[in-house]
Amino acid sequence: VSSGDEKQLMGQEADGSQAEPASRSVGADVSLEDLVSLCKRRGFIYQGSEIYGGLAGTWDYGPLGSQLKRNIINEWLKFFVDGWDDMYQIDAAILMNKKVWEASGHASGFNDPMVECNNCHARLRQDHIENNKCPVCGKENEFSEPRQFNMMFKTNVGPVEDENSVSYLRPETAQGMFTNYKNVIDNFYPDLPFGLAQVGKAFRNEISPRDFVFRAREFEQMEVEYFVEPNKWEDSFEHWRKDVHAFLEKLGIDKEKVHELEVPDEDRAHYSKRTIDFEFDFPHGKAELLGLAYRTNFDLTNIQNATGKSMEYRPKDGSTPFVPHVIEPSFGVERLLMAVLTSAYSVDEQNGEQRTYLKLPLNMAPVKVAVFPLLKNKPELTEKAKEVYKMLKEEFNFVMWDDNGNIGKRYRRQDEIGTPYTVTIDFQSLEDNTVTVRSRDTTEQQRVEVQNLSGSIRS
Amino acid sequence: VSSGDEKQLMGQEADGSQAEPASRSVGADVSLEDLVSLCKRRGFIYQGSEIYGGLAGTWDYGPLGSQLKRNIINEWLKFFVDGWDDMYQIDAAILMNKKVWEASGHASGFNDPMVECNNCHARLRQDHIENNKCPVCGKENEFSEPRQFNMMFKTNVGPVEDENSVSYLRPETAQGMFTNYKNVIDNFYPDLPFGLAQVGKAFRNEISPRDFVFRAREFEQMEVEYFVEPNKWEDSFEHWRKDVHAFLEKLGIDKEKVHELEVPDEDRAHYSKRTIDFEFDFPHGKAELLGLAYRTNFDLTNIQNATGKSMEYRPKDGSTPFVPHVIEPSFGVERLLMAVLTSAYSVDEQNGEQRTYLKLPLNMAPVKVAVFPLLKNKPELTEKAKEVYKMLKEEFNFVMWDDNGNIGKRYRRQDEIGTPYTVTIDFQSLEDNTVTVRSRDTTEQQRVEVQNLSGSIRS
8 A cells, every 4th residue: 555545544644645636737747527528438437336426436337448457467477476476465355353453553543523624625633733723725614524444345245234244345455465474374385575465346335436537436456465584675765666666667658747756754654664656647637647655564564463473574594583574665567557558649630630639558558459351341351351361360369340330430540549550441352452551650551461460460 | 146046046946956965075185274385385275363373254365365366367368358259348346236146136135034054054044944944955953043144244334334335345346347338238249149257356244154265255256248039049159168178278277177067947047047066076075177158148137127228139130139048158367276186196206205386287387497506505516506596587477486495395396386497506506507307207317418507498
């Protein structure tokens, strides 16, 4: 969990310094409205339960959004799990014993009455507001009624609905790694440093979900708990810092829009000795994209105290056992997805007309190639196009068939979903077995022989 | 959702014919205890929240279990999404507007007092029990206290905790497809037939979760809603029936243990015109592995009635619009995983000693190759082994390094996790650049030159 969110979640944003106002102006190139509209219109992201009037803070991913999420998650797994020799992936349950959240501080951190600033939506502990003035935006007398508010979703597990059966939807995936740390040590005898990684849903009952998928009530995290020797944390931290940048580059995220924020002492969670928030210039303003935190041995020590079981690591050379320290890089799939789309969103002019397109790198593009028969009511064109479609699908897998509307309309559609290449089969194709290949970024068209098509697209 | 579970979920198992007793005796080769023990001991599956005493009905997947799940899900996506031209993947939220469950019947289906048979654990509507005798196992007077029981986990979304903010964790992924059917039609203009596919978590507050991960409170589904013209459902159904078998074979699931059960009229949900339960000989008995159901236009019509919005499909040839019918194949990741492990579990004798190994096909094996230095305290062996490890990792990705314990112990470990090949670096390796390759299934060992190693393993 990133530091800003963590502090808010733990009810610690007393000074308000980490709370994010609804929007800030930056030099963002695409407005939030345009992004939301493209996502809805083109089948990336729909409002959750939309047909029933929606459910605030939830989002459904359409075919292209699902594929983009799958691409991001796969790159992450490749980069941080498969790419490291000392990484163990786990997949813990969303429903956990409530003692997990008592020990971690998530359950008890919410016992104070909270208010929300109606102006900037910062959520604040009532007893920390002086002079009735919001410490975030400075507005006076703009607070909601105070309320006991726990950001964890509560439910009951088992047939009896009482205090004993209370459970929560996890507000972070991180505790799944800490609670399984001992299992992995016992089964795999890893050397230090080693990491536990997890991808999965997490839930927070945000008072005001906002800014599209940026702050939702249900979201997907990709987190690592990287266990290190206490005196070696700085090297690991630095290694992770560099790798985070390298990973963001792999996703095509604009590095000019990524900013490191060294979280100052007074703003960090008390147990963290160093935290970097990686911020991004989102359409709604500069805001936290992901976090990298050095959490000392805070979490494992909490578990040790709560369970009475030793969380010590026994070095294989027989030296003194100790509780390892932890570096935690914490990614949110949806925020990365927003950053990928924001970075890719492009507008240019073609023959005096404005064109919108997503300049996605090949590994992110939900569709790699689209195939068009020039006209849909000419069986000979359609048949030839199907042949080409099948051939390409075997090689590129994510190939889209499109015969709806005129060619110009189809190009616009593929541009807007970021398809790098479109292949059109026309009457000349029937004569000389060539097709037109159009590049998304240049809009240039080239005639290519069908037998050279795959190679030409690859290069 | 498969028919048996569906009926139970909907409180319809009045006649008890679909409820499953706790265990049945069949010719299973591995006991449930042995399977659970292997999974725990080798890092496949742990009890959820184990270190805090557990949370009944939840399971955490360790490094090998996570990888096996990932392998199963990836095969499913490859087979049923990427492999079909008319399939659209979506990813809907777990938290949905409660109207979804009112319209689907899941919310209202639970208004009757339920009892559970203490002998066979069948859950029954109290008013359907005659003569105080369990219609499933025949025991008398063995019922729990009657209870209003909704199998959906309830929570509240938003800051106010009242009836209006009630929401449920989805008990099936299927409704996410039905609620997004119109969005996909509007964005992608698909021809019929076309399918919506989804992989994701679902939750059911089982009174007695049991039989390892078979009946858990949190589980992962892979479902398709395949929309067809009403008069063409039979062809599609048959196509799916065959594809289900082909898919199970890809996972290495023993086809001798798979049985089709044509669910008779009186046992099917009222809206279904045909359902096949694919049963499997699990260690705990023959039980439902997955379901294939023809659901008519029941779900879309429910949504149409509840929202007043048309769910009709408009054929492109201008013929009369209609509400499509649906074929629903419904897979559970955990049940497939259990079937994969059960099919792979093997015991043989080697030199008079019993050996347990998992005969997993290559695409399922969490680890493809393991690399051992013969001795861990000889730097020259370790160095050479690291070289080989790196070379193999580039090609096979999931390669495990193991230098813990003697070679025999390491072989047993790799056999039990189903690693097809193990490569040992010994003193001879330092002299002639050859290594020993051992095959899991035959335990035969061959000396292979390092430069031929990848090719030799591939073949």
